[in-house]
Amino acid sequence: MAVRLFDHHISDICLGKPALRSISLSATLADALSALKKLGENYISVWSCASHSSKSASHHDCRCVAKISVLDVILFLCNEDNLSQPAVALQSSVSVLIPQGHVLVRHLEPHASLVEAINLLLEGVQNLVVPIQTRTSVKSRERVLEEVAPFDCPLYNDLEYCWLTQEDIIRYLLNSIGLFSPTSITPINSLDAIDTANILAVHYDDPALSALPLLSQAIIHQTSVAIVDSEGKLIGEISPLTLNSCDETIAAAIVTLSAGELMAYVDCGDPPEDLVQLVKDRLEERNLGALLEWVEEESASVLSSCSSFYSSSSDDDSGSTWGRSGKLGRCSTRQVRSSEAAVCNPRSSLVAVMIQALAHRVPYMWVIEEDGSLVGIITFASMLKVFRERLKSMC
16 A cells, blocks of 8 residues: 555645746846745745757746745855845845755656655755646736746746645655554654754854854755753754744844844744844944944835834834834735744654644754753654655565
8 A cells, every 4th residue: 555655646746736936047136035025935946947949949948946045045145245235245146045066956747756756855855846737828828938027927848837845745645644554653763763963053152143054054954953051952943944934134133143142033023122222232343334224224114115014103213113123024924933943752653743843834843852852853854764664665
């Protein structure tokens, strides 16, 4: 039964998936941010099209080459060279965000098997780009690629596409979890599924800026950065998913606050006024006046565009304006996430951890003991590896 399940085509998982929203490889970072905000999406696909001429007609050969998130832009802005001129940095091409040596997106045909998809995901691919059948209108089919708005779902190679992730595969397997008993009810510490060696962590009092290299690794491996105390107990996390819910002005907080302060700054709701003022003071101390001015301008712009959400007050000062809008665009449709970490016990069953991760909408779970000591992390990738090994043992 499980063998037949893994022979299923990935087109079965694509049913009901929305078409990809996209931008061109020639777009700027400002274009990408604008598209992400208008769409309320966490990621947007990046496409490159080459024109080819033939005797009969010219055509486009298009490929999805990357995906871009708000956090990618934030990390770029945190580079020392960009802190003094953030507005100029946002005019850079999105190509500067494509990681070298890491293929995070890969095209796959809809008739490919489930096991082919799992193998690619375990090789480090994050998103599988799959053509889908849609009811696209004739008018949409006649659109010229170069004229498509960044937030539309354009046709590439006369097709629309969706993408599949580790989460999609995990959800699909959960629907047939009974086929994998007793593995599915085995504790995760007995399945060699907990990564205890490659834990990305910083201490509470460490500068948040020291977490930037770890965040870059967390993006690639779809994990997170733990915040621990002096005894190695988990306090919270700096999560790519949480930062991805923020707007780009969070860069100012990252370069000035400690890890613990940043955790409080990005927690659900607006940042505390004392932390807002602390960020401003430290920007001035570091002679980053241009960054402070840019944050103020961006925050005022967000507040203005979302003015219908606020009641006017004559005694508001500039500090409270930034405090109300500087952390998140409140008219954004992206989910506001808490910095509270999703955790499980090393003796929890595989299926229980799968359900927990899916409920929290995270591709990982921190594994801790009863006293809060951090044991390691279990990811969707390590879960998929268990299922693949289970399949091999059944063949």
